[in-house]
Amino acid sequence: MPPDQGFLCDCGKPATIRQAWTDANPGRRFYRCGAAWRSVCDFFQWRDLEKPHGWQKTALLEARDVIRGRRKR
Ligand SMILES: [Zn+2]
Numbered sequence: 001m002p003p004d005q006g007f008l009c010d011c012g013k014p015a016t017i018r019q020a021w022t023d024a025n026p027g028r029r030f031y032r033c034g035a036a037w038r039s040v041c042d043f044f045q046w047r048d049l050e051k052p053h054g055w056q057k058t059a060l061l062e063a064r065d066v067i068r069g070r071r072k073r
Pocket residue numbers: 009010011012013033034035040041042043
C-alpha cells in the first residue's frame with residue numbers, strides 16, 4: 001500500500017497502512033513499519049482514531065468470519 005500522510009516509522013521508512021481484524025478492532029486501520037518484514041521495527045499507530053462499534057462492528061466481524069469460513073450459511 002502507498003504511504004499516507006507522510007508518517008515515518010522508527011527506522012525512518014514511510015509507514016504502511018494495515019487493517020486489524022481482531023474481535024476488538026475489526027476493520028480498524030493502523031500504521032506499521034514500512035521496512036521489509038525481516039527488519040521491521042515496533043512502530044505502531046492507529047489511523048482510525050475511533051474503535052469500531054455498534055452495528056458496523058457486528059457487520060465487520062460477521063463478514064470476517066464468513067470470509068474465513070467459520071460460519072455456515
Ligand atoms: Zn520501521
